[in-house]
Amino acid sequence: MRYLLSIILVLVVSLPVYAVNFRELFEREFLSKPWTIERAEESTCIECHTSDLMKPELRNIPQEWKKSWHYKNDISCDDCHGGDREDKSMAMSHKRGFVGKPGYSEVPDFCGKCHIGILKNYKMSGHGRALRYTGTGPNCVTCHGSHNIQKASLDIIYERRCTQCHSYERAKAIKQALFDIEDKMGRLEEDILSLRAQGVYMDEEERELFRTKAEFRTLFHTIDVNLIKDNTEKFSERLDAIDARVKDTFKELVFRRNYSIFLMLIFIGMAVIISVISNRYRE
Amino acid sequence: MWKTLRDGIDLRIGLKDLIETKLKGYRIPKDTNIFYTLGIVALFAYMIMAVTGYFLLIYYIPHTEQAFKSVQLIMTKVPYGWLVRMIHIVASSLMLIVVSLHMISIFIMGSYKRPREVTWFLGGLLMLITLTFCLSGYLLPWSQRSYWATTVTTSIPTAFPVIGDYITRLLRGGEHVTGVTLSRFFALHVAFLPPIFLGIVGLHIFFIWRIGLSTPGFSKSAQHEQPWTGYRRTTYPESYPFYPNFVLKEALMITIFFALTFFIISFMPNFFMPEAANTPANPFKTPVHVKPEWYFLAPYQLLRLIPNKLFGITIQILLIILFLLWPFIDRSEERNILKRPLLLVLFLVLLGLWVVLTIWGRYS
Numbered sequence: 024m025r026y027l028l029s030i031i032l033v034l035v036v037s038l039p040v041y042a043v044n045f046r047e048l049f050e051r052e053f054l055s056k057p058w059t060i061e062r063a064e065e066s067t068c069i070e071c072h073t074s075d076l077m078k079p080e081l082r083n084i085p086q087e088w089k090k091s092w093h094y095k096n097d098i099s100c101d102d103c104h105g106g107d108r109e110d111k112s113m114a115m116s117h118k119r120g121f122v123g124k125p126g127y128s129e130v131p132d133f134c135g136k137c138h139i140g141i142l143k144n145y146k147m148s149g150h151g152r153a154l155r156y157t158g159t160g161p162n163c164v165t166c167h168g169s170h171n172i173q174k175a176s177l178d179i180i181y182e183r184r185c186t187q188c189h190s191y192e193r194a195k196a197i198k199q200a201l202f203d204i205e206d207k208m209g210r211l212e213e214d215i216l217s218l219r220a221q222g223v224y225m226d227e228e229e230r231e232l233f234r235t236k237a238e239f240r241t242l243f244h245t246i247d248v249n250l251i252k253d254n255t256e257k258f259s260e261r262l263d264a265i266d267a268r269v270k271d272t273f274k275e276l277v278f279r280r281n282y283s284i285f286l287m288l289i290f291i292g293m294a295v296i297i298s299v300i301s302n303r304y305r306e
Numbered sequence: 307m308w309k310t311l312r313d314g315i316d317l318r319i320g321l322k323d324l325i326e327t328k329l330k331g332y333r334i335p336k337d338t339n340i341f342y343t344l345g346i347v348a349l350f351a352y353m354i355m356a357v358t359g360y361f362l363l364i365y366y367i368p369h370t371e372q373a374f375k376s377v378q379l380i381m382t383k384v385p386y387g388w389l390v391r392m393i394h395i396v397a398s399s400l401m402l403i404v405v406s407l408h409m410i411s412i413f414i415m416g417s418y419k420r421p422r423e424v425t426w427f428l429g430g431l432l433m434l435i436t437l438t439f440c441l442s443g444y445l446l447p448w449s450q451r452s453y454w455a456t457t458v459t460t461s462i463p464t465a466f467p468v469i470g471d472y473i474t475r476l477l478r479g480g481e482h483v484t485g486v487t488l489s490r491f492f493a494l495h496v497a498f499l500p501p502i503f504l505g506i507v508g509l510h511i512f513f514i515w516r517i518g519l520s521t522p523g524f525s526k527s528a529q530h531e532q533p534w535t536g537y538r539r540t541t542y543p544e545s546y547p548f549y550p551n552f553v554l555k556e557a558l559m560i561t562i563f564f565a566l567t568f569f570i571i572s573f574m575p576n577f578f579m580p581e582a583a584n585t586p587a588n589p590f591k592t593p594v595h596v597k598p599e600w601y602f603l604a605p606y607q608l609l610r611l612i613p614n615k616l617f618g619i620t621i622q623i624l625l626i627i628l629f630l631l632w633p634f635i636d637r638s639e640e641r642n643i644l645k646r647p648l649l650l651v652l653f654l655v656l657l658g659l660w661v662v663l664t665i666w667g668r669y670s
Binding site: 284286 | 374375378381382388389392546550551554555557558561562564565568569571572573575576579581583584585586590591628635648652
């Protein structure tokens with residue numbers, strides 16, 4: 024018996040000896056296929072673009088992409104550039120939809136494959152018209168960048184960027200017009216995330232907020248101050264309706280907490296009563 | 307009215323006699339402590355799980371498209387559905403803590419020794435079934451956390467050569483965790499496990515009732531125990547009746563269990579339900595940190611630490627077999643663990659290791 028116990032003790036104590044960074048090995052061995060994002064990273068696009076054979080200016084594209092909002096949302100190389108990321112021989116084949124790098128004036132249509140509403144409004148805007156007629160107006164990349172694309176925010180509009188082509192007054196007026204709605208949307212997003220963390224998944228409200236945000240930002244791309252101001256009230260009403268439902272849910276959570284505190288106190292009271300009765304039967 | 311009803315029942319089944327002989331006549335040793343009530347608290351927790359589970363079944367839909375939505379419907383639209391689900395979630399974790407404390411106290415008090423080896427074995431089986439209940443129930447909300455935790459957990463059998471892949475496919479109903487897995491786990495959770503569990507609980511209680519409660523190995527009365535040579539009902543030099551004395555102690559612990567459940571629901575509602583548990587499952591988006599529930603963190607962390615996965619899984623199975631059959635392996639007559647320093651050290655090391663691995667797994 025003593026020998027058996029000693030063997031178990033030695034075995035248990037010696038286990039941590041093997042503990043040297045085996046997390047990756049474990050995760051790879053215990054999942055029959057690599058995880059989604061790893062699959063994206065294992066693409067032939069990345070394999071070539073990170074190799075020494077690639078031109079230096081194209082070699083840092085994967086690193087930039089990994090910092091982007093697209094990466095966080097599982098948007099990979101082939102989603103924009105086409106081709107086949109899993110088949111090296113067909114990776115850049117036009118038969119697999121490869122379009123490569125778009126020309127400067129082709130960028131809006133390139134991005135607009137997914138951002139349809141924004142493309143429509145951009146094309147009607149001064150920016151879009153300038154690009155169409157002169158070939159030199161700002162395109163999507165001018166403000167959003169190419170591979171290291173971040174989540175859109177009002178910070179994109181700032182004096183140094185806008186004054187490269189024109190004065191800042193109009194851009195400033197648009198930024199001010201956008202501010203309230205953007206602020207409201209930001210707060211609502213935080214509230215919905217907070218509710219989710221507390222166990223309430225507001226699917227409908229989250230979708231409605233996403234739709235409102237997309238439509239509002241689409242509208243912004245017209246860069247028409249009056250149009251934005253005219254529609255602000257409409258968007259504000261939509262956001263207020265979501266906000267009212269979110270506030271109701273917060274109130275409901277307060278009720279839930281108070282109700283369970285009430286139940287807890289009932290059981291504490293019962294425990295005290297039982298304890299008193301129990302003491303009478305001690306002897 | 308009440309007297310008429312009571313007399314009516316007594317006339318037919320002899321209720322008074324039943325209370326006198328089976329409840330008041332059933333004796334409990336005076337050396338017992340509060341840990342002896344943990345068994346009934348665990349049983350009561352199971353009953354809570356069953357009752358809340360029945361209510362959840364009314365609205366839950368075991369389909370990948372509907373499971374998460376139906377759970378959210380319970381949480382937001384069904385009157386007091388949130389309360390039923392929160393009790394189901396919190397009580398399940400507390401129940402595992404109670405069951406673990408029950409097993410630990412039985413071990414420390416040496417109550418698994420002859421003639422109670424089978425009682426321990428059945429209790430061990432019940433703990434394993436409880437963990438299977440938790441594993442199968444965990445997938446049902448079809449959340450991001452439950453989906454990926456199940457993906458990791460069901461991958462573990464692949465460590466076995468030859469049959470490993472087959473076991474994983476059998477659990478999942480295919481290569482990946484899909485709607486088939488959800489159906490299988492649902493059936494396991496609500497149809498297959500409950501009758502097996504109830505059968506073993508019945509046997510477990512029968513053994514306890516037939517043999518009688520043990521006394522702690524380190525108590526005075528344990529030192530005067532006669533060697534067990536043949537069946538006899540355990541008698542105690544000093545004892546008190548099961549009803550009302552012991553029943554009141556049990557009732558006290560059950561109310562404390564309820565109070566603790568509502569304390570967690572009131573002040574720490576997310577303690578057993580992190581954010582990923584409230585996000586719908588997305589098989590195409592792996593979360594940054596995939597982790598099983600807290601009760602599987604220790605074995606999970608152990609598997610991560612051991613480089614060879616077959617070795618890792620084998621050592622865990624050996625530990626489970628050792629745990630189940632311990633009373634048959636440890637044949638020493640000595641019940642007082644304080645007089646067995648090697649066993650005490652081994653037990654404390656294992657317990658400490660389990661706690662450290664759980665915390666390590668949580669924060670690694």
